[in-house]
Amino acid sequence: xxxxxxxxxxxxxxxxxxxxxxxxxxxxxxxxxxxxxxxxxxxxxxxxxxxxxxxxxxxxxxxxxxxxxxxxxxxxxxxxxxxxxxxxxxxxxxxxxxxxxxxxxxx
Numbered sequence: 001x002x003x004x005x006x007x008x009x010x011x012x013x014x015x016x017x018x019x020x021x022x023x024x025x026x027x028x029x030x031x032x033x034x035x036x037x038x039x040x041x042x043x044x045x046x047x048x049x050x051x052x053x054x055x056x057x058x059x060x061x062x063x064x065x066x067x068x069x070x071x072x073x074x075x076x077x078x079x080x081x082x083x084x085x086x087x088x089x090x091x092x093x094x095x096x097x098x099x100x101x102x103x104x105x106x107x
Contacts, residue, residue, distance in 0.1 A: 008036035008044070009084075021103045034084045047106065048089070050080035054102030055091055069097045069105060 004014040007023065015023050015037065027035055028049060037045040044059040046066075059066035071094055079090035097105070 003043070004040045005037045005045070008038045020106050024103060024106060032084075033082050045106070047102065048081050048083060049099055049102065050078055050082075052080075052099055053078050053091075053093065053096040054099050055081060055089075055096050056102050056105060068095060069102065070094055071097050071101075 005020070006012050006014055007027075020037070024035060024047060028051065033050070034046070034048040037047070039045075042061050044062065044064075044066075046055070046057040046059070048055050054069075056069040057066040058068070074093040077090055077092045078096060079088065081089040081091060083089065096102075
């Protein structure tokens with residue numbers, strides 16, 4: 001069975017791999033910096049950005065600590081990751097990736 005993905009807080013219409021980059025970019029441009037995608041198999045992909053870097057986490061199921069994309073060897077940290085609940089987060093840069101790379105990884 002082919003896994004399909006939907007934006008978790010909007011319509012239940014599947015988002016194709018070819019359009020996920022554009023969907024994420026449109027949400028970011030519209031001020032939505034946190035996006036959750038849910039798969040038909042129960043996996044979740046969290047995507048949050050500060051417009052320069054992105055934190056991407058893949059969870060097997062809700063409550064799973066998950067895995068995240070990393071940028072090994074990068075120093076420093078970045079702030080300005082605003083979650084939908086208003087929480088402002090700061091992450092070590094090695095635990096995030098540049099935004100354009102994250103958008104490419106999401107396809």
